Amino acid sequence: MITRMKWSGLLLLAGIGLGGCGTDSETLVALRMATSAAKEAITKRGPPAPAVTRAMLDTYSTPMIMAEIPALKLTTFVVPFAQNGDVETWSTVDDKTVSFRHGIMVATRGFGADIMQATAPSVAQLASGSGSHDRAYYYLDGADQTQRFDYHCAIALTGNEAITVVSEQHLTRHVTETCTGKAGSFVNEYWFEGGNFLRQSKQLLVQPLGSITFRQVIDNG
Amino acid sequence: MLGWALLASTELHGETWPSLNFYGVTGLIDMPSGEAQPDAHLTISSAHFGPVSRTTLSFQITPRLSGSFRYMGVRDWNKAIAGADPTYTYYDRSFDLRYQVLKEGRFVPAVTVGFQDFIGTSLLSGEYIAATKHLTPTLKFTAGLGWGRLGSYGSIGSPFGDRPPIDFGLGGTANFGQWFRGPVAPFGGVEWQVNDKWAVKAEYSSDAYDLESTSRQTFNRNSPFNFGVEYQAYDTLRLGAYYMYGSEVGVAAHIAMNPQQRPMGGVSDTAPDPVQPRPSRAADPEAWSPEWITQADAGPVLIENLNKRLNRDGIVVEALGYTGSTAQIRIRNIRYDAEAEAIGRVARAMTQTMPASVEVFEIVPVVNGIATAKVTLRRSDLEALEFAPGAAEAIRARTTISDAGAAIPGLAYDPALYPRFTWSLGPYVRTALFDPDAPVRADLGLRLQADYQIAPGLIVSGAVAKKVVGTLDQSTRISDSVLPHVRSEANLYDKAEGATIERLTLAWYTHFGSQIYGRITAGYLERMYGGVSTELLWKPVNSPLALGIEVNYARQRDFDQQFGFQNYDVVTGHASAYYQIGNNYHAQLDVGRYLAGDVGATLSLDREFANGWRVGAFATLTDVSFADFGEGSFDKGIQIEIPFTWALGTPTRRSSTAVIRPILRDGGARLDVQGRLYDLVRDYDASSLDAQWGRFWK
Numbered sequence: 001m002i003t004r005m006k007w008s009g010l011l012l013l014a015g016i017g018l019g020g021c022g023t024d025s026e027t028l029v030a031l032r033m034a035t036s037a038a039k040e041a042i043t044k045r046g047p048p049a050p051a052v053t054r055a056m057l058d059t060y061s062t063p064m065i066m067a068e069i070p071a072l073k074l075t076t077f078v079v080p081f082a083q084n085g086d087v088e089t090w091s092t093v094d095d096k097t098v099s100f101r102h103g104i105m106v107a108t109r110g111f112g113a114d115i116m117q118a119t120a121p122s123v124a125q126l127a128s129g130s131g132s133h134d135r136a137y138y139y140l141d142g143a144d145q146t147q148r149f150d151y152h153c154a155i156a157l158t159g160n161e162a163i164t165v166v167s168e169q170h171l172t173r174h175v176t177e178t179c180t181g182k183a184g185s186f187v188n189e190y191w192f193e194g195g196n197f198l199r200q201s202k203q204l205l206v207q208p209l210g211s212i213t214f215r216q217v218i219d220n221g
Numbered sequence: 222m223l224g225w226a227l228l229a230s231t232e233l234h235g236e237t238w239p240s241l242n243f244y245g246v247t248g249l250i251d252m253p254s255g256e257a258q259p260d261a262h263l264t265i266s267s268a269h270f271g272p273v274s275r276t277t278l279s280f281q282i283t284p285r286l287s288g289s290f291r292y293m294g295v296r297d298w299n300k301a302i303a304g305a306d307p308t309y310t311y312y313d314r315s316f317d318l319r320y321q322v323l324k325e326g327r328f329v330p331a332v333t334v335g336f337q338d339f340i341g342t343s344l345l346s347g348e349y350i351a352a353t354k355h356l357t358p359t360l361k362f363t364a365g366l367g368w369g370r371l372g373s374y375g376s377i378g379s380p381f382g383d384r385p386p387i388d389f390g391l392g393g394t395a396n397f398g399q400w401f402r403g404p405v406a407p408f409g410g411v412e413w414q415v416n417d418k419w420a421v422k423a424e425y426s427s428d429a430y431d432l433e434s435t436s437r438q439t440f441n442r443n444s445p446f447n448f449g450v451e452y453q454a455y456d457t458l459r460l461g462a463y464y465m466y467g468s469e470v471g472v473a474a475h476i477a478m479n480p481q482q483r484p485m486g487g488v489s490d491t492a493p494d495p496v497q498p499r500p501s502r503a504a505d506p507e508a509w510s511p512e513w514i515t516q517a518d519a520g521p522v523l524i525e526n527l528n529k530r531l532n533r534d535g536i537v538v539e540a541l542g543y544t545g546s547t548a549q550i551r552i553r554n555i556r557y558d559a560e561a562e563a564i565g566r567v568a569r570a571m572t573q574t575m576p577a578s579v580e581v582f583e584i585v586p587v588v589n590g591i592a593t594a595k596v597t598l599r600r601s602d603l604e605a606l607e608f609a610p611g612a613a614e615a616i617r618a619r620t621t622i623s624d625a626g627a628a629i630p631g632l633a634y635d636p637a638l639y640p641r642f643t644w645s646l647g648p649y650v651r652t653a654l655f656d657p658d659a660p661v662r663a664d665l666g667l668r669l670q671a672d673y674q675i676a677p678g679l680i681v682s683g684a685v686a687k688k689v690v691g692t693l694d695q696s697t698r699i700s701d702s703v704l705p706h707v708r709s710e711a712n713l714y715d716k717a718e719g720a721t722i723e724r725l726t727l728a729w730y731t732h733f734g735s736q737i738y739g740r741i742t743a744g745y746l747e748r749m750y751g752g753v754s755t756e757l758l759w760k761p762v763n764s765p766l767a768l769g770i771e772v773n774y775a776r777q778r779d780f781d782q783q784f785g786f787q788n789y790d791v792v793t794g795h796a797s798a799y800y801q802i803g804n805n806y807h808a809q810l811d812v813g814r815y816l817a818g819d820v821g822a823t824l825s826l827d828r829e830f831a832n833g834w835r836v837g838a839f840a841t842l843t844d845v846s847f848a849d850f851g852e853g854s855f856d857k858g859i860q861i862e863i864p865f866t867w868a869l870g871t872p873t874r875r876s877s878t879a880v881i882r883p884i885l886r887d888g889g890a891r892l893d894v895q896g897r898l899y900d901l902v903r904d905y906d907a908s909s910l911d912a913q914w915g916r917f918w919k
Contacts, residue, residue, distance in 0.1 A: 082495040087608045095491035099608060106608055109492035109919070112485075112870070116918055119610050136610060142482035143831055144559055144913040146613050 054167045057217055064218040065090060066166070067098065069111075071210040077217075098212070103198035105212070113206045116140060121155070121177070127196045129157030129175050139206060149207075151181035153188075163191055163200055165215045170199050183207055237361060237414040240422075240451060240459060241475045243268040244337065245277020246289055246317060248351070249410040249424040250447040250463055250471075252371075254363040255331035255353035257321045260284040261828065263478045263836060263861070270463065270471030271440035272296040273433065278859075278881075279317075280836050282828065288838070289317040290859055290881065291338075292655065293345065301438040312657045314883045315345050323352075330354035337371070340395050343387050344432065347371035348401050349408075364409040367427045368401050374429035374445055376404035391847055391854045410447075422449045430466070443467030457484065480834035480863075485870035488559075490919065493566045494530055496607040499577040499600075511545025511578040519543075523574060524635045530570040535872075536563055539587055539677065542632030548575050549583035549629040551592065558833055558866040558874050559913035560586065560905055564596050568603055575600075585625050586905045589730040589896060590678025591738055592625035593905040594762045613915045622907040624735035624762045634677065644671040649686060653693055653712070655883065664691025664715065668723070682895070683725040703849050704887035705789055707749075707816040711885065713780045714748055721782035723748055728896055736761045738898045747893040748782055750775040750816075752790075758898040763907045765801035769899060770794070773892050775816065791818055793892060799899055801908060805829050807837075816890040819843035823889065825860075831912035833864035833876055841889030849888070856889035858882035 052066065052075075068075045078090035078098055087106060089099040096110035102123040108114045116138040125131060132154045141147050158174040172191035179186055184207050191200040202213045239256040242248030245266030247256045258264060258281040266277045272295050279289040294312045299305035315338035325331035330352040338345035351365035366372075369384065384403025387396055410424025426445050429435070434442040444467030451461040457478065463471035502509050513519055520541055527538045527550065535556025542549045548571065554563035564584050571582050582603075584596045602619045606612045649668045654661060666688040673681040693715035700709035726744035733739060738758045745751040752775040760767040772794035779785035795813030802808055809825040821843025829835045840857040847854035864876040903909060 082497065084496050084498050084604065084607050089495045091492065097492035097495070099495075101608070110490065112489040113487045114919070116915070117608060117610050117612050138611060140487045140915045140919065142484070142486045144488075144915045145831070146611070146915045148611070 052166055052217070057166060060218055062218065063216070063220050065098075066215045066217045067092075068213045068215075069205065069210070070213075098214075102196070103201065105203045105214075108205065108212075111205065113139060113209065115205065116146065121153070123196050123198065126155060126175055126177060126190055127173075127192050129155060129173065131155050135179055137204070137206075149181060149183045151179035151183075151185075153177050153179035161191065165200060166217050172199055179204075186211070237355070237359060237412065237420070238453065238459070240412065240420065241266050241279075241473075243270070243273075243275060243471070243473060244289070244317070244345075245275065245279050245291060245475070246287070246319060246335070246337075247333070249363055249412060250422055250449050251426050251428060251465070252363070252367075252408045252410060252424050253319070253333065253335055253337075253349055253351045253365065255321070255323075255333045255351045255365070256325070257281060257285065257287060257319070257331070257333065258477070259479070261479065261481050261830070263480060265476045265478075266473065268471065268473035270465040271469035272298075273440075280828075282836075285321040287319045289319075290883075291315045291317070291345075292660065294660070295433055295437070295439055297439040298437055301436070312655070312660055313344050314655060315343075316340050325354065336400065337369070339400075340392070343396055343399075345370055346387070346396060346399065347428075351408075359414040360411070362409070362411050363424075364407065366405050367408055368403055368405050369399065371408065371427050372404045372406040373431055374406055374427050376406045379404050391850070391852050394847070394854050418453050420451045420453070422451065423447070426466070434466075440466070441468045447471075480830050480832070480836065480867070483832065483867050483870055488866060488916070488919065489871050491533075493534070493919070494569045494573055496569050496603050497573040498604045499572075502577075505577075508577045511576075513576045513578070514543060514545050520633050521635070523548075526574040527567075527570055528635070530573060531567060534563075534566050536567060537638070538567075538635065539638055540628075540632050540634040542629035543579065544629070545578050547581040547583060547629065548579045549585060549595075549632065551585045551587045551628075551632070553587050554874070556874060557872050557916075558864055558876075559872070559916035559919075561910050561914045562872065562916035562919050564910070565917035565919065568598050572600060572603055583629065587677070588901045588905070589680060589728075590674075590676070591730045591732045591902070592628070592735070593902045594907075594910070595621075595623050595625045596910070597621040597623065607918070612918050616917060617911070617914050622762060622910055625732070626735045639674060639676050641674040642671070643674075644669065646670075651691075651693065651715075653696065653715070654881070656696060656698065658697070659692065659695065662692045662695065664688045664693045666691070678730040680728050680730075681726070682728065684723040685720050686723050687720040700887075702851055702887045704817045704819070704845060705791075707777070707789070707791075707887045708885055708890045709887050710780075711749070714782060717781045719781075721748070722784070723782070724895065726895070730896070730898075730901075738902055740896060740898050742894055742896065745778065745784075746773075746775065746895075749778055750892055751778055751786060752776050754892065754894045756898055758902065760799075760899065760902050760906070762905075765803070765908070767799040767899060767903070769797040769799070771797070771813075771894075771897075773894070775892050791816055793818075795823075795891075797899070799903075805831075807835075811891075815841070815843055815888070816892060817845070817887045819845045819888055821845075821889060823856075823891070827860070832867055833862065834867060835860070835862040835878075837861075843889050845888035851886050853884040853886065856882070856886065 062079050065078050076092045078092050081091035082089040087099050087101050089097050091097045099107040104120040106118045106120055119136045121133045135151045135153050137149045139147050156176050161172050161174040163170050163172055170193050172193050175190045177188040186204045189202040193199040200215045202211045204211050239247050243251045248254045260281055262281045264279045268275050274294045277289050277291040281287045292314055294310045296310045298311040299309045317337045319333050319335040321333045323332040332352045335349045337347045347367055347369035349365050349367045349371050353361055353363040355361045381401050385398050406427035408427035412422045414420045424447050430442045433439045447465050449461050449463035453459050459475045461473040465471045500508055524538050524541050537553040538550055540551040552567055557563040567584050580600050582598045585592045598620050606615045609615055646669050649666055652663045666686055668686045670684045696712035700706045702709045724745050726742050728742040731739050740756040742754045754773040756771040758769040774792050776790040777787040793814050793816055795811040797811045800808045805828055807827045807829050811823040814820050823841040825839035827835050827837030838859045842855055858881055860880045862876050862878040865873050
């Protein structure tokens with residue numbers, strides 16, 4: 001899909017052929033974008049996923065969450081970066097950010113089709129394993145206009161589950177949040193450990209691209 | 222790079238695609254249909270059968286009105302003429318207009334009235350009424366009546382009298398007298414969408430191809446029936462193969478673009494700095510003290526801290542002024558196509574850097590040293606709304622966009638910024654279209670550009686170009702214009718050997734009060750002219766109307782584009798009115814004296830989209846008679862601006878503008894000066910900021 005959408009851009013650049021060098025950095029940006037688009041079109045694959053081991057993680061002391069987006073073949077790590085009220089923003093090294101309210105994703109930046117804002121149930125509501133609520137996601141469309149997608153969601157407790165996060169076992173309660181709206185339906189999943197601590201979750205980024213899976217690999221030091 | 226088609230248009234194409242025909246308009250194979258393209262779609266078609274080739278650019282101007290510009294060639298034109306050049310190809314340009322009278326309903330067909338080749342030499346001239354109705358969701362029938370060319374086969378009479386012979390003279394004027402006159406003939410056909418990708422078509426054509434087939438014998442028209450199969454390769458690309466008129470094979474490719482939506486959806490960009498909330502006043506009263514303003518080095522330190530954060534976003538902080546509670550910064554936005562995104566990132570960087578006592582942020586975007594607007598935000602709103610549902614609308618409701626006004630007392634420029642030297646070296650492409658000897662000629666070369674900004678608003682700018690390879694110098698056309706040869710000898714400029722000075726100017730930009738802007742540019746203004754250009758513009762930030770006046774003295778440059786001049790000089794200039802009509806339409810009227818000394822007016826009408834796409838047309842009428850103007854009768858053309866962000870999905874302010882004229886002659890010609898004020902200033906007016914305000918928080 002990426003390559004199919006890029007061809008018009010490549011055509012445009014081929015036709016206009018602007019690039020070059022100089023202190024006029026924006027010229028370079030255009031050239032770089034064309035190069036990376038071309039590369040992507042040719043190779044048709046994302047970067048390989050890094051193999052993570054507990055030994056590697058032990059060299060860090062800051063809290064860290066591993067984030068995976070299967071649709072983009074992307075595995076990356078985020079660390080705490082900023083806080084505004086009860087929202088924590090975590091960042092990758094290459095300037096992608098995810099903002100959580102007590103572990104529930106309410107915004108992303110740097111992923112392209114970002115969640116601009118989202119309303120979400122509280123972590124306590126989800127951890128309770130029952131109930132229903134409304135949810136809204138705000139995105140920008142290809143004309144930079146805000147588009148709001150509304151869903152109605154139901155929470156259900158799946159049961160206790162032992163999960164492995166980078167070779168460490170965790171006993172968790174598995175909770176699902178099934179949401180249905182005009183744009184379709186999706187399921188968010190949460191694995192709570194010892195009360196409300198979110199060890200692992202799978203939360204929607206955007207339909208139909210899919211979800212991000214978060215695994216907390218280093219806890220608060 | 223991440224990019225995908227999410228959140229792109231969810232527009233429905235009805236049950237089937239409103240596909241295009243060989244004329245590049247909505248239709249069957251060679252015949253038109255009653256359907257229309259989705260609003261604002263821009264299509265490029267290239268269709269070929271036997272000796273006939275047509276390339277067409279069409280734009281759905283409104284949901285019902287569309288316009289097309291076409292370039293056509295017929296090979297073997299002299300096949301039947303003994304002794305004539307057998308390789309000669311006949312080329313012609315044509316314009317169409319179509320209006321959809323009825324939209325398809327449950328019982329009502331879609332009905333379109335069309336005027337084909339309604340100005341020009343009218344080889345393709347014809348009018349039609351076509352109706353299209355779906356019988357099943359995938360099967361649609363079209364029936365129509367054609368006049369002119371489209372009434373030349375199987376006529377059923379001439380209900381509105383004889384078609385007068387056309388006297389196209391120099392071409393370029395409308396043929397009102399012919400419309401719907403002469404023989405009328407029925408045509409029709411069927412299209413079946415087999416599945417998402419494949420469609421088959423069959424039609425009965427009412428075009429006899431009298432000239433191409435009978436007179437010129439370029440191909441044999443043996444049958445009125447055409448058949449085709451089409452393949453929708455992507456949303457943007459449709460391919461077709463056909464059997465035409467019982468004798469020829471045809472192929473066609475249609476590219477469709479939707480300027481309203483980026484094909485890749487939301488832009489890909491690095492994350493911004495988040496908002497840094499202040500500590501509560503109770504917890505840290507010292508942080509809130511306004512005493513920092515007494516520190517002598519506060520200003521330079523704050524500018525440096527802001528630039529550290531913003532330079533990687535392609536934003537430069539030029540100046541800062543402050544009181545204990547208000548900070549005003551002047552920024553230059555080099556990267557963001559969406560000006561609101563630049564404002565949003567600056568505001569967040571200010572929450573990271575400004576002392577806590579500063580509550581009001583005044584952000585003034587600056588272009589070429591001139592302040593274009595003032596965006597005023599409250600810091601506590603930024604802190605409160607960063608993650609609020611619908612944060613873009615919420616922050617906009619608390620934001621004031623006003624004229625830049627006077628600078629805050631004590632505003633100080635970053636001394637490190639001026640003087641400032643920038644340069645770039647890159648390739649360029651220059652084209653010349655529609656010469657019958659070679660319809661497309663082009664040069665590829667290298668261009669070195671440099672700017673030296675002496676002080677805010679005072680800029681020395683130059684560009685030197687060197688052709689590397691190309692065919693522009695092969696034109697042997699000699700200007701037959703009876704007017705001064707102000708543009709018709711462009712091909713002689715293309716023959717220059719060695720490096721050429723495209724421009725070398727000293728320009729001064731200023732604003733007299735906040736709503737009035739001024740510019741003086743002197744030097745080698747463009748490839749063909751040097752001189753002095755002066756301009757005044759009145760443009761309030763919150764008004765749809767702007768007025769401008771430009772007076773220039775121009776002298777024609779030598780063909781070699783070095784420092785020399787020719788003998789022709791002229792005082793030329795215009796009074797201009799610019800108006801944003803609403804619904805993304807924009808009009809511009811220029812009245813004044815043109816390069817050849819002719820006096821008249823230019824009207825430009827554009828449809829402009831929030832993301833920077835612009836599609837429009839212009840026409841100029843002056844006191845030069847059609848006879849003196851020559852081929853085409855008067856100056857006219859279409860212009861298309863495509864922002865690179867639309868195609869690439871990554872923010873950049875670069876765009877590509879194409880102006881397509883059927884023919885460039887000497888009447889109604891204007892000077893091509895860089896840095897005209899309206900285009901510089903309007904990007905930051907309230908309507909431009911609002912058009913992409915959603916990107917404030919991106």
